[in-house]
Amino acid sequence: xxxxxxxxxxxxxxxxxxxxxxxxxxxxxxxxxxxxxxxxxxxxxxxxxxxxxxxxxxxxxxxxxxxxxxxxxxxxxxxxxxxxxxxxxxxxxxxxxxxxxxxxxxxxxxxxxxxxxxxxxxxxxxxxxxxxxxxxxxxxxxxxxxxxxxxxxxxxxxxxxxxxxxxxxxxxxxxxxxxxxxxxxxxxxxxxxxxxxxxxxxxxxxxxxxxxxxxxxxxxxxxxxxxxxxxxxxxxxxxxxxxxxxxxxxxxxxxxxxxxxxxxxxxxxxxxxxxxxxxxxxxxxxxxxxxxxxxxxxxxxxxxxxxxxxxxxxxxxx
Ligand SMILES: O=C(O)CCC(=O)C(=O)O
Numbered sequence: 001x002x003x004x005x006x007x008x009x010x011x012x013x014x015x016x017x018x019x020x021x022x023x024x025x026x027x028x029x030x031x032x033x034x035x036x037x038x039x040x041x042x043x044x045x046x047x048x049x050x051x052x053x054x055x056x057x058x059x060x061x062x063x064x065x066x067x068x069x070x071x072x073x074x075x076x077x078x079x080x081x082x083x084x085x086x087x088x089x090x091x092x093x094x095x096x097x098x099x100x101x102x103x104x105x106x107x108x109x110x111x112x113x114x115x116x117x118x119x120x121x122x123x124x125x126x127x128x129x130x131x132x133x134x135x136x137x138x139x140x141x142x143x144x145x146x147x148x149x150x151x152x153x154x155x156x157x158x159x160x161x162x163x164x165x166x167x168x169x170x171x172x173x174x175x176x177x178x179x180x181x182x183x184x185x186x187x188x189x190x191x192x193x194x195x196x197x198x199x200x201x202x203x204x205x206x207x208x209x210x211x212x213x214x215x216x217x218x219x220x221x222x223x224x225x226x227x228x229x230x231x232x233x234x235x236x237x238x239x240x241x242x243x244x245x246x247x248x249x250x251x252x253x254x255x256x257x258x259x260x261x262x263x264x265x266x267x268x269x270x271x272x273x274x275x276x277x278x279x280x281x282x283x284x285x286x287x288x289x290x291x292x293x294x295x296x297x298x299x300x301x302x303x304x305x306x307x308x309x310x311x312x313x314x315x316x317x318x
Contacts (some may be wrong), residue, residue, distance in 0.1 A: 024051060042129050103274075111267055113247040114292040115280040118269060119183055122276035123176065126289050128232040130172050135163045135196035144208070150216025157206040160296070162197040167318050169193075175279065180228050180309050184278060188223065188313045196232070199304040201298060204262075207244050207295035208311060211281045221312030225282040230307040231271040238300030240268040241277060245293045262297035271304055282313075 105121045139161040143152035163300035168174050173194065181188045199205075210224045229241060240259055251257075251264070259268050269277050281292045296304075 011173070026136065032145055035297075042309045043193055046155075050301045068286030094173065110253070110269070111243065111248060111279075114243060114289050115268075117278050119276045119278065120272075122179065123230055123232070123274045124184070124317035125273065127172055127176060128230075128273055128305070131165070131194070131196050131307055132232055134165060134170075135198075138194075142205070145212065145214065145217060147213045150212075150214040159203040160197050160199045160205060162195050164193045164195050167191060167193045168191065175290070176230075177309070183276070183313065184226055184228060186226060186311045187315075190312050192221075192310045192312070195308045195310075197296075197308065198306075198308045199299045199306075201299050201301065201303075203304075204298040205296040207242070207293050209281060209288070209290070210294060211292075218229045222314040223312065225310045226278065226280045226314050228309045228311075229277045229279075230309070231273055231275050231277075233271065233303060234273050235299055235304045236272045236302035238262065238297050239271050239302070239304040240297045241271070241306075242269075242297055243267040243279075243291070243294045245291045247291060249271055260291055260297055260300055268297070271301045271306065 012152070014048045103121045105119065108118045108120065110116050110118055130160060132136060141154060142158045142160045142162040144158050145151070145153040165173060167177065168186070175196070177188045180186075180191065208284060210227050212218050212223065238260040240263035242263055243266055246267035248267065250267045254265070255270050257266075263270070269275075279292055279294070281289055283289045296306075
């Protein structure tokens with residue numbers, strides 16, 4: 001087990017080297033390489049197998065630097081896009097050959113502060129329906145963590161209902177958990193059980209952090225450092241996941257005009273059945289990332305079902 005200091009030194013060293021490697025990366029031929037070349041590289045994520053060797057360097061940077069597909073973007077200006085410029089959002093369809101019934105999938109980087117991306121059509125309709133039907137009979141009023149005692153308490157800041165589904169509970173859940181591990185490069189054993197959430201009209205979760213500020217909740221598995229939030233339903237109006245402290249021009253997202261007033265209070269993601277939002281609560285230097293503040297806007301019309309997977313820095317024992 002490495003000490004905290006060793007981890008930080010290792011990560012910083014790795015970051016310096018990999019930034020250099022990244023900037024000097026030769027062009028990788030894409031399927032439709034445009035004729036005009038520019039100096040702009042946009043990383044896309046790699047859809048690969050899970051990892052067997054676990055290391056902090058891997059946690060923090062594999063999703064960025066394991067970027068096995070570099071999109072070679074055509075641009076007339078040739079200007080480099082800034083890291084936190086959300087106008088750099090790109091879509092790229094990536095084919096899968098594992099025979100499942102999900103539609104086109106692609107990963108869209110939506111923010112660098114916090115680091116966040118959407119994996120479109122991550123879950124199939126059948127998987128969403130399975131999670132809802134398993135959970136529906138057992139939903140309970142959601143709680144929040146009391147930072148003094150570490151215990152779950154009822155609160156007006158979180159008015160949804162929810163239920164935890166044990167890790168590895170059935171084959172469908174095991175498949176989803178394996179897919180999350182592949183997407184995030186975080187082993188299945190570092191994940192808490194899935195938490196299925198339901199928000200009816202007017203229900204919400206005010207902005208909060210997923211990381212803990214008490215010592216009780218970090219005893220098993222350490223700090224939460226990444227979250228995958230999956231949307232199990234569309235929502236007619238409202239219900240966005242909003243990042244009020246995200247850096248960048250929030251109104252440049254293509255879906256800006258479809259957002260509720262609450263959704264316009266930050267960088268927002270509109271729930272769409274099957275999509276998965278990944279964001280990181282810790283920065284590459286292993287410190288907590290306050291820009292990961294996020295909340296669920298009140299549902300205005302419809303019913304919102306979502307499902308959260310929180311991941312810890314160490315193995316989370318169940
Ligand atoms: O459902 C959402 O959009 C957000 C949920 C959330 O922030 C949480 O459960 O921590």
